[in-house]
Amino acid sequence: MRILPFGDRAVLAEYDSLSATIGAYRALSASTPRGLVELVPAARTVLVRVDPQVLPLDAARRWLLSVRPGDELDGPLPTTVTIAVTYDGEDLDDAARLLGITVDELIARHTGTEWTCAFVGFAPGFAYLTSASDPLVVPRRSTSRPAVPAGSVGLAGEFTGVYPRESPGGWQLIGRTDAVLWDATKDFPARISPGDLVRFTAVDR
């Protein structure tokens, strides 16, 4: 881990891999000190935003160094979210061809592996899900769609994800779900938070 400067009210912790970042985020979230405003996980980093009056940057650095991934294992288990998907996306055939497998194999692998929410970004509630054991790596579409419907399930790079709201997007669309991923009227507006585990199940086409 490297700790990089980020102005007078944040520091950036950088890790070697996505999985190390997820592990560190889980451990850090389980031991938050007073004066921590928020932790923002991303692909290789966790941004640590503090109120420097309560938690000076030096103290935040010491806290980052003191937390070891695995420390949180005594705490509660990660939440598992199950999402039912109809696999009939416009890019399903293309995605299978890019992976060199059949559509049935793609569905079997998408539903067969356990995904982890690495981080949420791009739009409120848009969770980037990754699989350590069986990632389905495909490039983004060469052209972005101006409007991807809410509930669309896609693949891009090493990630899968569900569009929480209609938005532009370049992910390869493999299916759709009726699950509500984002509801700003709820106390917990996002169905999937960083660190959560996600399983997809196939609904008959």
Added chain:
Amino acid sequence: MNAFEVVAAGPMTLVQDGGRPGLAHLGVGASGAFDRGAARLANRLVGNRSGAAVLEVLVGGLEIRFDSDAWVAVTGAWGPITAMGAVEPHTPTLVPAGRTLRIGTAEHGIRWYLAVRGGIAANPVLDSRSRDTLAALGPAPLAEGDRVLVGGDIEGPVPGIDLVPVDPPADGPVRISVRPGPRADWFSSDAWSLMLESAWTTSPRSDRTGIRLEGPTLERARTGELPSEGMIPGAIQVSPDGVPTILGVDAPVTGGYPVLAVVTDGSLDALAQLRPGQPVRFTLATGRS
């Protein structure tokens, strides 16, 4: 309950409060009043709680008419304000029922803050009445003909003061204090001194998501793509063509352009008042943070 009618909305009038800090991990930015100090002072002047929702008026052109008498205070940008006669800025003012309060065109600074005693009673989203212009969260921008309710976010009486002597937002070069960002090593050795020594100009393509700057090109030492990482308002991102943008209060919560420097907390409010074409200079903050 008091209410007002929007007679004219101006180019962009938004409801803003303290925003939604602490939700960036769910993809939601902090948003909130861009010039926090001005919004806080406006609330204070009418006896509101500090988190009460105010109107953030870009440039001016807002005209509103109250159903009942209303205490108001205007802070931030400077320019003509009228309701019958002239209204002093930074002063609690009682606007009589049926009179139209007009906020003219800003002559110094660019964002006005109008507090109404009781606060703006728009529906909160995720515990905030702030409009996030990027995520389209929170109350819609005000439009002509809207009826807006006044709430009950009151802390105490209207303070018995005539006027708070506040300097107008600066017209000349604005000095913005910065500290190092995480990706200074992505830039050529010249880029850092070029940033600190150059005269920058505020681009007209600036808004609540970011203040774009015109000036010399900040060359990168590294090419390639940086995986997206967390961002905060004040982060100075540099795009691949070498143009710096200071992220504003409605910026995305993550970004993939390297951050060269970060504006200090004490200089953030000044960003809200930068006018298109206004010169900007950066100063390196010293001392422990």
